Amino acid sequence: MKLKKKQLDNIQGWLFITPPLIVFSVFIFIPMGVAFFISLQKWNLLSPMKFIGLANYIKMFSSDHFWNSVMVSLLYAAGTVPVTVLLGLVIAIMLNQDLHGVSFYRIMIYLPVITSMAAAAIVFQYLFEPNIGFFNYVLSIFHLPPMQWLNDRHQALIAVIIVGIWKRVGYNAIIFLAGLQAIPRYYYEAATIDGASKFQMVRSITIPLLSSVTFFVTVMQIIASLKVFTSIVVMTEGGPARGTDVLPYFLYKNAFQYHKMGYASTAAIFLFTIIFIFTLLQFKYGEKRVHYQ
Amino acid sequence: MSNLKNKFRLPSLGMRLILEFILLLFVIIINVPFFWMISTSFKFAPEVLAYPPKLFPSRLNFDGYKYIWTLVPFARYFINTLFVSLSIALSKIVLASLAAYSFAKIPFKGKNTVFYIFLGTMMIPMEVIIIPNYITLTKIGWLDTYWALIVPFVVGAFSIFLLRQFFMQIPRDLDDAAVLDGCGRLRYLFTIIYPLSKPALLTVGLYAFLASWNSFLWPLIVTNSDKMRVIQIALKALQDSWMIDWTSLTAASSIATVPIIILFFFVQKQFLEGIAITGLKG
Amino acid sequence: MKRATAILMVFMIFMGTLVWGAGNTEEGVQITELTEPVTIQIWYSLGAKYSAPLEVIIDKFNSMQDMITVEGVYQGGYATTQEKLLAAYVAGEPPVLAQLEQSLVGAFVANDALIPLDSFIKADKEFNVKDFNKYITQGATYNKKLYGLPINVSTPVLYLNRDLFRKAGLDPDQYPTTWDEAYDIAKKISDLGSDIYGLRIYNSGWIIDSLFHQFGGKIFNKDNTKCLINSKEIKDAMAFWKKMVDDGIAIYQGGKDGSTMDASGVVGMVMRSTGSIAWFKDNVTFDWGVAPFTLGKTKAVSLGGGNVYMIKKTSPEQQFAAWEFLQYLTNTENQVYWSTNTGYMVSRKSAKESSKIQEILKNDPRYSVTYDQLKDAFARPTVEAWPEIEDLIQEAMTRIILEGASVDILDQTASDIDELL
Numbered sequence: 003m004k005l006k007k008k009q010l011d012n013i014q015g016w017l018f019i020t021p022p023l024i025v026f027s028v029f030i031f032i033p034m035g036v037a038f039f040i041s042l043q044k045w046n047l048l049s050p051m052k053f054i055g056l057a058n059y060i061k062m063f064s065s066d067h068f069w070n071s072v073m074v075s076l077l078y079a080a081g082t083v084p085v086t087v088l089l090g091l092v093i094a095i096m097l098n099q100d101l102h103g104v105s106f107y108r109i110m111i112y113l114p115v116i117t118s119m120a121a122a123a124i125v126f127q128y129l130f131e132p133n134i135g136f137f138n139y140v141l142s143i144f145h146l147p148p149m150q151w152l153n154d155r156h157q158a159l160i161a162v163i164i165v166g167i168w169k170r171v172g173y174n175a176i177i178f179l180a181g182l183q184a185i186p187r188y189y190y191e192a193a194t195i196d197g198a199s200k201f202q203m204v205r206s207i208t209i210p211l212l213s214s215v216t217f218f219v220t221v222m223q224i225i226a227s228l229k230v231f232t233s234i235v236v237m238t239e240g241g242p243a244r245g246t247d248v249l250p251y252f253l254y255k256n257a258f259q260y261h262k263m264g265y266a267s268t269a270a271i272f273l274f275t276i277i278f279i280f281t282l283l284q285f286k287y288g289e290k291r292v293h294y295q
Numbered sequence: 296m297s298n299l300k301n302k303f304r305l306p307s308l309g310m311r312l313i314l315e316f317i318l319l320l321f322v323i324i325i326n327v328p329f330f331w332m333i334s335t336s337f338k339f340a341p342e343v344l345a346y347p348p349k350l351f352p353s354r355l356n357f358d359g360y361k362y363i364w365t366l367v368p369f370a371r372y373f374i375n376t377l378f379v380s381l382s383i384a385l386s387k388i389v390l391a392s393l394a395a396y397s398f399a400k401i402p403f404k405g406k407n408t409v410f411y412i413f414l415g416t417m418m419i420p421m422e423v424i425i426i427p428n429y430i431t432l433t434k435i436g437w438l439d440t441y442w443a444l445i446v447p448f449v450v451g452a453f454s455i456f457l458l459r460q461f462f463m464q465i466p467r468d469l470d471d472a473a474v475l476d477g478c479g480r481l482r483y484l485f486t487i488i489y490p491l492s493k494p495a496l497l498t499v500g501l502y503a504f505l506a507s508w509n510s511f512l513w514p515l516i517v518t519n520s521d522k523m524r525v526i527q528i529a530l531k532a533l534q535d536s537w538m539i540d541w542t543s544l545t546a547a548s549s550i551a552t553v554p555i556i557i558l559f560f561f562v563q564k565q566f567l568e569g570i571a572i573t574g575l576k577g
Numbered sequence: 578m579k580r581a582t583a584i585l586m587v588f589m590i591f592m593g594t595l596v597w598g599a600g601n602t603e604e605g606v607q608i609t610e611l612t613e614p615v616t617i618q619i620w621y622s623l624g625a626k627y628s629a630p631l632e633v634i635i636d637k638f639n640s641m642q643d644m645i646t647v648e649g650v651y652q653g654g655y656a657t658t659q660e661k662l663l664a665a666y667v668a669g670e671p672p673v674l675a676q677l678e679q680s681l682v683g684a685f686v687a688n689d690a691l692i693p694l695d696s697f698i699k700a701d702k703e704f705n706v707k708d709f710n711k712y713i714t715q716g717a718t719y720n721k722k723l724y725g726l727p728i729n730v731s732t733p734v735l736y737l738n739r740d741l742f743r744k745a746g747l748d749p750d751q752y753p754t755t756w757d758e759a760y761d762i763a764k765k766i767s768d769l770g771s772d773i774y775g776l777r778i779y780n781s782g783w784i785i786d787s788l789f790h791q792f793g794g795k796i797f798n799k800d801n802t803k804c805l806i807n808s809k810e811i812k813d814a815m816a817f818w819k820k821m822v823d824d825g826i827a828i829y830q831g832g833k834d835g836s837t838m839d840a841s842g843v844v845g846m847v848m849r850s851t852g853s854i855a856w857f858k859d860n861v862t863f864d865w866g867v868a869p870f871t872l873g874k875t876k877a878v879s880l881g882g883g884n885v886y887m888i889k890k891t892s893p894e895q896q897f898a899a900w901e902f903l904q905y906l907t908n909t910e911n912q913v914y915w916s917t918n919t920g921y922m923v924s925r926k927s928a929k930e931s932s933k934i935q936e937i938l939k940n941d942p943r944y945s946v947t948y949d950q951l952k953d954a955f956a957r958p959t960v961e962a963w964p965e966i967e968d969l970i971q972e973a974m975t976r977i978i979l980e981g982a983s984v985d986i987l988d989q990t991a992s993d994i995d996e997l998l
Contacts, residue, residue: 021450107319231422531653
């Protein structure tokens, strides 16, 4: 009995998407639900769970350490996002010129992006050493006093911000470059004929047409900054004195060092909400801007 | 992309030189950590701790590398990481292309809803679901196994999305011609679409391989034993000691990084263009 | 969508019941011999060059017989090993032996996850537990039962940069015996330069414990139910160290590890584990010495390092094999081998009396300092929430010393800790 085309379509269509459907359900959707469930419990892994309702949430929102983590995450994002986005744009503009060896520069700038963060963090830890580290040596060349870097609560945050910028600026640059190169030449040619200056062209052509890419890059960077974890684990372990205790690390510490699974899940739900909001923004407004073109 | 190249014609040679200089300077600065990573890995301890820092080792010290390969079974970690990353890359290519093909070419009920649900998975950061997944893996006995490292990543929304974009650009005429020829859907996918989509498939594979090679949080949580350890976690374990040995640490970092960089040099054009596509489509 | 939600709820309930059912383990029967070969693991936290001697001992054991194969697994630092062990234990697949740092066993003791060794000791006619130094084994004894055997137990000793002593016009053999003397010596050394410090202090858990004890304070009360770090003694101690740091005499690092600084020759005195002797020999180029760390009115040094414990949820065969290896690992000959290669102490009297050890102690008296101060050693508290408590104390100390917070923040810290107890 031959199946009707429509039935065949339905069967095959669903069949082909079954593997991802299963994987996503088991490892993403259901865990989301379980995460909510655990956040309502008190659980240290070794003894049975105890239902405590919203107690974890109340405790978390009234906890200094939690708000410290929120603040640290915000500061980290504030330190990384503007710099990486702007720097990425500037580099992309430079790469977009008719220069020698552009493909070489492209590769070299992208190397940090493909490097393992753990390996990079180890090297940076060495470079940040207050007594023998290269960075303090550079400071001394400019007659500046040495910094404590990872040994000081505030400077440690600056250090991880530097690492964060180093890691992602290449990625932003490549995306910006693609965006720049997608702007049709005749816009600029027409403007040149009209007698527009370089700056006017940048202002009225480049920037508006880059807006969707800029939006994309910024939101992606924000999300990446909110998720920073590896560099913290390797370089500072959230310290000194919680100076670099970003939300993901706060979550990890509470779950796997303090064994407060329920409490950690509460933090996880909070983190999810923030990131979810940004991702939603990206999907809604990102699409719209593309259509503007 | 090349024929859309949109470059400003700069008036003066001077301007071009200045820009080249700035770019070169930037490239040098950003690659400073790599230089120190490799240089330190060959130094003896006193030179590692010397100040002002010495650029190059005066004598080559291979103890760091010897230690990593012999006492620390780094070879094992390397193979683990390679095996896991390759498996994930290949699996993503196959499974994502299946799903992408379905979304791109097969009209079926509920397609759009499911697609948006799939996209939704990209909104959920791993940190949030790591605890429940850890429990799941524990209960089904997959903790500390290759299963735990591979199965959750056999397919991803990003790969599906990327390939769907690409497949949608394949003209319908080709589809219709195939249907007319009585070619089954699967055969069509593997014998016609695959060869046409080599760049996209390669991009998906590379991206998946790289993401898996560098992944940290997941292997940290789901593996405990030495047998299952991957390179990134081995790095953290080495660094965790209370008496730091920079020579062997940087040697380990080098081993973890340099092969990837070499691989990257071979595939960079493909890779960078693939990344760019994702940015343009948002 | 509705169906998906229903499935989700069922799954959640299923998970809940599964987890509720996570019960206790059965205690295996003790067997007296093996009928089949068995492989066991020992997890340890000894990194860098310290793992080599252990691996050598493991290899020797494996090649001596063919029923038991021991695999040594390096997990990372103490905290990482504890995390991993807990994870594996919850998953039902722990290694049967693990080296745990003394202050991190709290969770395991509280949840009955360790196997007391008394029954093994009783059944083993050849094993003489009395040969072990009781000051050392007190660190593995809880509720009067012995749970572990020492492997890299140490006490903190004072490492002196003798070159800096001489430069400052001090006699490098005159080590400080009180904190005031330490202050004076440190001051003279730090006068040598703006980037030279007389003393390095840091907030590692066991060091803090020693420091507090030496100033007459304690972290907890006798049965670990109340936190006492806001006592006058400790507040005065913090103020004392803050003054040293403010005056540029001492350096306090908030960061992870100060080893690099110690080896770079800019620190006059630093308290570290006696186990660092081997590391110093490898990495330090200046002339250095070791002095007792028993400063202060109360002469006290904390016991540090790890013992090897036997973990539950393992089969009787594994436990039998584990005991066989454990007594081999800690026998006199291997203790001597271990100690000569790492600088850690031997814990058996017979080992200490052995000619090899005696020779080393005679030739390099730096090794003997830790033995001499053993009588002043105290065991660390075993509290389940120690990781979090340690973080709280470390944070308070950093804030007081580096950021000028008042010592009274310790009141808040103490009450936070009380909540955890």
